[in-house]
Amino acid sequence: MRFRPKALVRVLGGTVLVAALAASPGMAQGGGGTAVVDPVQGLQFGQLVPGMTLRVGPEEVGQRGELHVEGTGQYQVQFLLPEALVSLEGRTIPLVFGATDGILVRGTAGTAQVFDPRFGIGLSLTGGVRDARIFLGGTVEPAPGQASGMYLANITVLVARN
Amino acid sequence: MRKLAIMTLVAGAALALPASAFAQAGNITATATVNSVFIDGAFQNLVFDAVNPGTAASVNVVTGAGGTPGFVEFSYNANYRVTATALPATLASGAATVGVAWECGTSAGTGTNPAASAACTQGATVASSDAVAGMGTVVVWLGGTIADTNVLAGTYTGNITFTIAAF
Numbered sequence: 001m002r003f004r005p006k007a008l009v010r011v012l013g014g015t016v017l018v019a020a021l022a023a024s025p026g027m028a029q030g031g032g033g034t035a036v037v038d039p040v041q042g043l044q045f046g047q048l049v050p051g052m053t054l055r056v057g058p059e060e061v062g063q064r065g066e067l068h069v070e071g072t073g074q075y076q077v078q079f080l081l082p083e084a085l086v087s088l089e090g091r092t093i094p095l096v097f098g099a100t101d102g103i104l105v106r107g108t109a110g111t112a113q114v115f116d117p118r119f120g121i122g123l124s125l126t127g128g129v130r131d132a133r134i135f136l137g138g139t140v141e142p143a144p145g146q147a148s149g150m151y152l153a154n155i156t157v158l159v160a161r162n
Numbered sequence: 163m164r165k166l167a168i169m170t171l172v173a174g175a176a177l178a179l180p181a182s183a184f185a186q187a188g189n190i191t192a193t194a195t196v197n198s199v200f201i202d203g204a205f206q207n208l209v210f211d212a213v214n215p216g217t218a219a220s221v222n223v224v225t226g227a228g229g230t231p232g233f234v235e236f237s238y239n240a241n242y243r244v245t246a247t248a249l250p251a252t253l254a255s256g257a258a259t260v261g262v263a264w265e266c267g268t269s270a271g272t273g274t275n276p277a278a279s280a281a282c283t284q285g286a287t288v289a290s291s292d293a294v295a296g297m298g299t300v301v302v303w304l305g306g307t308i309a310d311t312n313v314l315a316g317t318y319t320g321n322i323t324f325t326i327a328a329f
Contacts, residue, residue: 036186037186037188038188039188039190040190042190042193043191043192043193044192044194045193047194047196048195048196048197049197050196050197050199050297065192082192085193085194091296093194093196140194142194143296144297145296146239146296147239147240147295148196148198148199148294148328149240150194150195151193151194151195152192152193155189155190155191156188156189157187157190158187159187159188
């Protein structure tokens, strides 16, 4: 099931934005133990040229988004993905996510598991593995006449115990 | 801060996760910066019609009467300021010179007559905008008047530079 960002915005109003600016970790009881989601790094597209699409892959260390999840048990990870970056003036740049824009790594030496962030992924923190890293990429599509300026959007990751 | 985070996760869980599950939310921000882009487009030299000694000559920047007005075209996607960075006080033919007074104008395209700019001296801002919403075009036009034409015969020239930059 895919989350619908527009629906979320309607429900949460300004709460999402405030939470994003604070970039605070979420924490809740996860049955088998306490789990924590910590933002590590935002998804950074850097300097864009109008009319030139740019993709940041989840394997690009300096630019990919990154979160750290710690806990014990079986979880489902879902993303609330924005459809555009937005400037302070309300201008937008389409932001799209594809089938290989997510990478999940369990533990410190786990195998990278590519996934589609539009559909989420199951996360098993069992068998001595207590944490995981989630990497996120994406693609921005500035228009040929895109106005200059700073654009941003909030990405929310939800981790729920199965 | 904790209260805000909890509000987020509860609403998110209600959308797509089982009602009995405890969900955690983490947020990151996606960011990008779009560069300021300025493109030098078409240009046209300013040419006075034949100048007769003793008679002032001018090219009207708005109507083009008296010769061919010059112009330079810029494309932009950011708030801009066009400055007359080089606007000489004289035209020269070898060692001989003739004084010239400039007129500047601006338009959004080369197919329309420009509106006269207030200032047209070296270093002056001849066009600007602080409400750019995307790619646009500004054309800076140039005319002028040669008052003292009692000079040696010849072709008199000068180099003019307009510069566009973000602010």
